[in-house]
Amino acid sequence: MQMTTMMGIDTCYKQIPSIDTKLTRICRNILPKIHDKIQKLTVDQTSMVPVLHATNYPQLYSLTIIDIQEELLSHILDGRFNCLSTLIVSVSDHYGPTNIDRIKQVSTLKYFSLCGSLCLPIGIYDTFIVPLLSGMINLEKLQLCLRVVRWNSTYIDGNQLYDQFLCSMPKLKRFTFDIRTIVQNQNANIELVSNEQIQRSFIGKFSQQVFSYVNSNSSEFVGECHVYSVPYDFEYFFNADNSFQGGRFEKVRQLRMTDSIGFTYELFQRVAQDFPFLKYLCLMNACAMMNKSSGSVLLTFPYLSYLDLDGAHDDYIILFLLKKHTYLPCLSYLSIEEKPLKKITNNFNIDSIHFNFSKLKNLYIGGSFVPSENFDVYFPMLLIGNRQISISFAKQIPKTSKLTSILFEFQLDKLMKNIRYYANIKYLSYFCEEDEILIGLDSIVDISKKIFYDKIEQIWIYIMKRDKQNTGKDSMSLEYLLYQIDDTMEAKEYFNQLLMNSSSLTLIEISSCYRDLVAIARVEQSIRLGGLLSRSNWETFFLELSPILAKSDES
Secondary structure, eight states, X not given: OOOOEEEEOOOTTTTSHHXXXXXXXXXIIIHHHHTTTEEEEEEETTTHXXXXXXXXXXXXXXXXXXXXXXXXXXXSSSSOOTTOOEEEEEEOOTTOOSOXXXXXXXXXXXXXXXXXXXXXXXXXXXXXXXXXXXXXXXXXXXXXXXXXXXXXXXXXXXXXXXXXXXXXXXXXXXXXXXXXXXXXXXXXXXXXXXXXXXXXXXXXXXXXEEEEEEOTTOOSSEEEEEEEEESOOXXXXXXXXXXXXXXXXXXXXXXXXXXXXXXXXXXXXXXXXXXXXXXXXEEEEOSOOBSOOOSSSXXXXXXXXXXXXXXXXXXXXXXXXXXXXXXXXXXXXXXXXXXXXXXXXXXXXXXXXXXXXXXXXXXXXXXXXXXXXXXXXXXXXXXXXXXXXXXXXXXXXOOBTTXXXXXXXXXXXXXXXXXXXXXXXXXXXXXXXXXXXXXXXTOOEEOSSOEEEETTTTEEEEEEEEOGGGTTTOTXXXXXXXXXXXXXXXXXXXXXXXXXXXXXXXXXXXXXXXXHHHHHHHHHTTOOOOSSOOHHHHHHHHHHHHHHHHHHHXX
């Protein structure tokens, strides 16, 4: 019986000494004992070097590396993994790798994937990527998502893909790709081909359907060409513009749109229809919109949760943030500049019901922003005023093999209007742009589980929030302390506030609130039940509690 050992090592907590110690212990004491049984490995950029250098892996055939940076890429295929057949690389570095020429071992690979926000600078694709791929003679599955910058050259088309490396892969069964070529031919007389010529270059060489489009605004010497296989096999789609031809992109979750001329309303209609499960949208266009909507058709993005409008013209801000134009039922993150936000809301004086703000939990506003008095009316679910400042602080520390950045995010319950377990001390902060709060010492914080990696911000998020399960029964909860120190008026106010927003509470929490209101009533009326009560005492007790019990029945 063949044993398959799958090991995933995730070092998102490198700044926490205990977790760092665990990784060291794994690399020193565990991996050397099971190294000959490990067949699959998944690592990230911080754990890759210590894990891969801990021992040899003679049976390793699948290696997945997440968010690797360029200086670490050459450590993957330097000849140490003789049985490696699957290599999946997600590259987060914006400018792409510059030492790919050091990679040696590729002939054993059967599946290779190179994807991510990878932009290859001039010369890297033709000098290193093409020779690397042409050496993968046993490859059966290939996946590429690349943005290539070329100087004095042509677009990457079907003829080039086949002649440069696909012809060297006789066993290849599946090739999925998304390749964007950015060409600058300012000093050469090289004619840029049309989209029809790009399409003809794929005929007879590829079994799957291929879509392509050339930027309609390209000059004679500068242009962009985008080619991709269909069905589309990636979670992200970069730099869609007015030349976008449409299609079906059910796997895409992230979309970035940009152009040197204004977007058309018809383009947004195609996007809403063709990207049905879109979660992240970034608009970068400073030009006014062409062919504006008449208001008869409502754009719908049922799953869109993150909207970046930092580089967007006011026309697109109005289009997406007004309910009469666009329906965004899941929008929880918004990035926008202060000036257009105040403009479309008339400095927060227009009725908030007209905007897609009701479910926002995070609002990113550039620069120093001072909220108005009715700011909470527009953003009732907002967790923090300027989260981006915190992220920028956390990302200032450069990532290394032993160090990464973590943002500790404390989620506050803003439903409590009169009694809060936190105080705004922004006016006391040393940094005037910070939204600083003070958390009460009696607050119990749940820090045990919710940790995730934000792919958009490329940072780990550690969610902390007040432990609601201890409401009314934990000896250190705010309401219990108020009750214990005989501050019954404040305690009652707290519980009543909770019950007024009972939609956010469980049945157990609601019953706990009523139970403690009963206890408070007993204290206020000096009722003592010690031992068995007489009939008259019981009647008095229920008479005093009848208003509370009536309210409980109504709920």
